[in-house]
Amino acid sequence: MRLENKVVVVTGAGRGIGKGIAVRLAEEGANIVVADVNLEIATSAVDEIKELGRKALPVKTDVSKWDDAQNLIASTVREFGRIDVLVNNAGINRDAMLHKMASEQWDQVIAVNLTGTFNCMKAAATVMREQEYGRIVNISSAGWLGNIGQANYSASKAGVIGLTKTAARELAKKNITVNAICPGFIDTEMTRGVPDKVWEIMVSKIPMGKVGTPRDIGNMVAFLASDDASYVTAEVINVGGGMIL
Numbered sequence: 001m002r003l004e005n006k007v008v009v010v011t012g013a014g015r016g017i018g019k020g021i022a023v024r025l026a027e028e029g030a031n032i033v034v035a036d037v038n039l040e041i042a043t044s045a046v047d048e049i050k051e052l053g054r055k056a057l058p059v060k061t062d063v064s065k066w067d068d069a070q071n072l073i074a075s076t077v078r079e080f081g082r083i084d085v086l087v088n089n090a091g092i093n094r095d096a097m098l099h100k101m102a103s104e105q106w107d108q109v110i111a112v113n114l115t116g117t118f119n120c121m122k123a124a125a126t127v128m129r130e131q132e133y134g135r136i137v138n139i140s141s142a143g144w145l146g147n148i149g150q151a152n153y154s155a156s157k158a159g160v161i162g163l164t165k166t167a168a169r170e171l172a173k174k175n176i177t178v179n180a181i182c183p184g185f186i187d188t189e190m191t192r193g194v195p196d197k198v199w200e201i202m203v204s205k206i207p208m209g210k211v212g213t214p215r216d217i218g219n220m221v222a223f224l225a226s227d228d229a230s231y232v233t234a235e236v237i238n239v240g241g242g243m244i245l
């Protein structure tokens with residue numbers, strides 16, 4: 001129970017890695033705000049968290065919109081009085097080779113993955129600065145190092161790392177840590193969309209020989225959000241079974 005009664009916001013927590021993080025942190029005693037653009041899946045994730053005996057609140061949020069991000073943080077403070085932990089997990093991919101990538105594909109991915117992370121961090125930072133306490137964990141990706149067909153995604157995730165390191169420096173004196181996690185290849189609906197052949201190639205590149213689970217990422221978030229990591233900030237931590245060397 002390392003996070004007993006902490007107030008945690010997880011974006012994109014309706015399914016996949018975000019839901020895995022939300023459930024894992026609830027197991028550590030946290031109350032969870034489940035933010036997702038899809039209210040239906042957010043509500044069913046909330047039901048699951050409540051079964052663990054924790055409080056949970058669904059908030060329909062499109063992180064790419066500043067007004068939604070502001071409303072998310074305001075709703076959290078209205079319901080729980082504070083915000084201890086923000087996990088920026090919401091993300092999308094719209095893959096295409098650079099020479100075929102439509103401007104819309106570029107814009108959508110940057111808007112959700114990078115601007116969305118900025119929006120939620122900006123809104124939460126105001127509250128966390130006043131509290132003089134906070135933990136921010138941003139979900140980047142192994143893809144930040146470059147991946148064929150993912151110019152938009154890779155650039156957005158590299159941007160998240162720059163944002164993480166700058167915010168970490170700005171907020172350090174206010175007792176707020178900011179770290180990023182780079183998941184490797186994790187079994188979610190996002191990756192289940194890849195053809196079987198690509199899946200096999202991806203798994204063959206993982207030294208541990210298996211895909212990761214949302215819970216594997218949740219375990220690292222639980223550590224970074226806890227007091228065990230109170231002197232850890234501005235770090236980028238790979239969780240990929242050795243995939244990122």
Ligand SMILES: NC(=O)c1ccc[n+]([C@@H]2O[C@H](COP(=O)([O-])OP(=O)(O)OC[C@H]3O[C@@H](n4cnc5c(N)ncnc54)[C@H](O)[C@@H]3O)[C@@H](O)[C@H]2O)c1
Nearest residue numbers: 012014015016017037062063090091141183185186188190
């Ligand atoms: N799955 C992987 O292998 C992998 C690897 C590295 C990084 N990641 C990152 O992890 C995060 C979660 O990925 P996933 O695999 O669980 O994906 P997913 O598609 O299964 O889930 C993404 C969630 O985000 C929500 N979402 C999408 N757009 C949103 C928006 N504008 N505002 C709020 N919520 C929104 C979706 O409704 C969904 O619930 C993403 O940032 C992704 O880039 C995933």
